Amino acid sequence: xxxxxxxxxxxxxxxxxxxxxxxxxxxxxxxxxxxxxxxxxxxxxxxxxxxxxxxxxxxxxxxxxxxxxxxxxxxxxxxxxxxxxxxxxxxxxxxxxxxxxxxxxxxxxxxxxxxxxxxxxxxxxxxxxxxxxxxxxxxxxxxxxxxxxxxxxxxxxxxxxxxxxxxxxxxxxxxxxxxxxxxxxxxxxxxxxxxxxxxxxxxxxxxxxxxxxxxxxxxxxxxxxxxxxxxxxxxxxxxxxxxxxxxxxxxxxxxxxxxxxxxxxxxxxxxxxxxxxxxxxxxxxxxxxxxxxxxxxxxxxxxxxxxxxxxxxxxxxxxxxxxxxxxxxxxxxxxxxxxxxxxxxxxxxx
Amino acid sequence: xxxxxxxxxxxxxxxxxxxxxxxxxxxxxxxxxxxxxxxxxxxxxxxxxxxxxxxxxxxxxxxxxxxxxxxxxxxxxxxxxxxxxxxxxxxxxxxxxxxxxxxxxxxxxxxxxxxxxxxxxxxxxxxxxxxxxxxxxxxxxxxxxxxxxxxxxxxxxxxxxxxxxxxxxxxxxxxxxxxxxxxxxxxxxxxxxxxxxxxxxxxxxxxxxxxxxxxxxxxxxxxxxxxxxxxxxxxxxxxxxxxxxxxxxxxxxxxxxxxx
Numbered sequence: 032x033x034x035x036x037x038x039x040x041x042x043x044x045x046x047x048x049x050x051x052x053x054x055x056x057x058x059x060x061x062x063x064x065x066x067x068x069x070x071x072x073x074x075x076x077x078x079x080x081x082x083x084x085x086x087x088x089x090x091x092x093x094x095x096x097x098x099x100x101x102x103x104x105x106x107x108x109x110x111x112x113x114x115x116x117x118x119x120x121x122x123x124x125x126x127x128x129x130x131x132x133x134x135x136x137x138x139x140x141x142x143x144x145x146x147x148x149x150x151x152x153x154x155x156x157x158x159x160x161x162x163x164x165x166x167x168x169x170x171x172x173x174x175x176x177x178x179x180x181x182x183x184x185x186x187x188x189x190x191x192x193x194x195x196x197x198x199x200x201x202x203x204x205x206x207x208x209x210x211x212x213x214x215x216x217x218x219x220x221x222x223x224x225x226x227x228x229x230x231x232x233x234x235x236x237x238x239x240x241x242x243x244x245x246x247x248x249x250x251x252x253x254x255x256x257x258x259x260x261x262x263x264x265x266x267x268x269x270x271x272x273x274x275x276x277x278x279x280x281x282x283x284x285x286x287x288x289x290x291x292x293x294x295x296x297x298x299x300x301x302x303x304x305x306x307x308x309x310x311x312x313x314x315x316x317x318x319x320x321x322x323x324x325x326x327x328x329x330x331x332x333x334x335x336x337x338x339x340x341x342x343x344x345x346x347x348x349x350x351x352x353x354x355x356x357x358x359x360x361x362x363x364x365x366x367x368x369x370x371x372x373x374x375x376x377x378x379x380x381x
Numbered sequence: 382x383x384x385x386x387x388x389x390x391x392x393x394x395x396x397x398x399x400x401x402x403x404x405x406x407x408x409x410x411x412x413x414x415x416x417x418x419x420x421x422x423x424x425x426x427x428x429x430x431x432x433x434x435x436x437x438x439x440x441x442x443x444x445x446x447x448x449x450x451x452x453x454x455x456x457x458x459x460x461x462x463x464x465x466x467x468x469x470x471x472x473x474x475x476x477x478x479x480x481x482x483x484x485x486x487x488x489x490x491x492x493x494x495x496x497x498x499x500x501x502x503x504x505x506x507x508x509x510x511x512x513x514x515x516x517x518x519x520x521x522x523x524x525x526x527x528x529x530x531x532x533x534x535x536x537x538x539x540x541x542x543x544x545x546x547x548x549x550x551x552x553x554x555x556x557x558x559x560x561x562x563x564x565x566x567x568x569x570x571x572x573x574x575x576x577x578x579x580x581x582x583x584x585x586x587x588x589x590x591x592x593x594x595x596x597x598x599x600x601x602x603x604x605x606x607x608x609x610x611x612x613x614x615x616x617x618x619x620x621x622x623x624x625x626x627x628x629x630x631x632x633x634x635x636x637x638x639x640x641x
Contacts (some may be wrong), residue, residue: 065529197385248499250488253481260474269457269486327476 055286067332071372076340083347090350091232104295104342105231108335109290110309111316112238115334118317119280121326122171122178126185127287128309133193134160135291138140138349139202139301140209149211156286162282167278198305204299208218218296230291242331255279259326275352315362317340319369387412387584388553393442395428396490402428404608410584417573417587417595420605421628430588434466435459465550469557471542475531480511482530483545505560514544518577536567538572547578554578555586560594572598592621601640604628613640
């Protein structure tokens with residue numbers, strides 16, 4: 032480890048002297064942002080919490096309010112993990128919200144209407160999500176259609192299937208609690224000192240940890256970044272681009288199905304109408320989280336911070352008594368700021 | 382021929398519709414040599430190289446590696462035989478680190494449970510080997526093995542691609558236009574790199590349009606014309622202008638001293 036610090040002292044005939052690059056605070060800052068793009072959203076998040084804390088005091092900075100934000104963010108946070116994986120491969124998944132709803136409807140209908148054991152119903156819901164993702168993955172990786180088009184079509188198809196199958200009927204919370212309580216598993220809460228952590232929130236954090244490990248510490252994770260960076264180069268280097276892409280879309284579908292399960296826990300019922308904006312909100316979280324829409328750069332932790340920023344703004348502005356449109360306005364500004372920063376950092380570092 | 386060639390091809394034919402890109406083409410690479418392949422645009426030299434690196438499959442003809450017939454269904458298959466290609470595009474992932482790039486597609490896993498069950502990469506080992514390779518090739522002017530490739534200069538990137546090929550290419554290394562995108566100084570540095578790899582005993586096939594570079598570093602020059610090998614010359618027997626004349630058809634192969 033010690034020998035890599037400092038350039039080699041010999042070699043007048045270097046390829047190009049790198050050590051004499053730009054230095055000083057600005058360059059160091061750019062290098063830091065470049066290597067850890069999740070720092071900016073983390074900073075914005077902490078800043079937002081601090082500002083709302085000063086403005087609102089204990090109403091905002093209480094364990095209750097802060098964990099309430101986590102509960103409100105959990106669904107979008109989980110879906111944003113799926114979206115982040117796909118966007119890392121330079122793709123996009125517009126069907127995440129629809130897949131989430133269909134999975135939750137399958138879980139509810141299979142257990143309540145068909146009378147299947149609740150474990151089997153949940154498994155079927157997860158398989159539905161996985162399959163939807165895998166189909167999108169095959170269309171992107173094998174048929175080589177643009178991800179935007181594939182998932183736009185998938186979004187419409189899945190949403191239509193959802194409404195046709197459920198006949199837009201809600202399965203009420205009491206019925207689920209009586210017949211398939213496991214569906215509401217993620218709504219259960221661990222409480223201490225005013226803080227309420229639902230199992231859904233805990234699942235979200237575990238998912239971030241698992242995905243962070245998989246992306247940073249396994250060959251699969253390196254391949255995801257390489258495919259997003261330059262698929263032709265990845266292929267020539269010996270990466271199975273097709274398999275990597277299919278696995279990413281399938282995993283994204285599975286994560287969305289889990290989000291559907293968490294959604295049942297959050298709202299208690301199974302509602303075919305809910306979660307309509309999950310695709311746009313997940314993309315928002317990912318972009319604010321510093322993941323490049325051009326692929327190959329960013330981290331899932333950033334996407335979590337992005338989702339939390341949206342949650343903090345939403346609750347903070349509501350507690351201030353402001354119109355909800357102010358939230359959208361500020362989020363819009365943040366998106367443009369985040370993308371500008373992404374472009375600048377890459378230009379400066381390249 | 383007294384020395385047994387490492388890699389040979391006999392009678393390679395490749396047709397694309399009505400165009401014949403390779404017309405009964407022969408090829409020989411001797412142990413430990415730098416063989417330059419030159420030819421006019423459209424002469425079919427890149428088709429021949431693709432056949433040798435597994436990127437395409439010839440319609441007819443045989444390829445032999447160390448005297449045994451082989452068929453390469455893909456570049457990955459060719460790599461399995463120890464034939465590595467440094468592509469003109471380099472095939473590096475710019476946002477990933479040098480170590481990540483060197484082991485892309487053949488990562489090392491940690492020994493024990495973390496490797497088998499959790500598929501954890503052995504990053505220290507990969508860093509170590511990547512650093513060794515770069516040092517061996519005199520490329521350790523790079524600050525850190527964890528630097529992303531896009532922070533490197535063109536020559537350094539070429540160096541990383543060559544180091545990757547040298548790390549795994551046990552039999553043959555093919556280099557496609559390695560100096561084309563580089564400035565004078567960096568181009569020279571890459572030629573030094575070619576000599577270093579050669580000194581380690583691995584033969585190199587060098588495709589280049591840069592005649593001064595070819596004449597500086599090559600042991601023999603394979604001149605390709607109209608889909609086949611026109612002749613093989615030694616740089617000391619042939620002037621640069623003659624090589625160009627042979628390439629373009631202004632001079633006949635009978636008029637020059639050919640290499641064995």
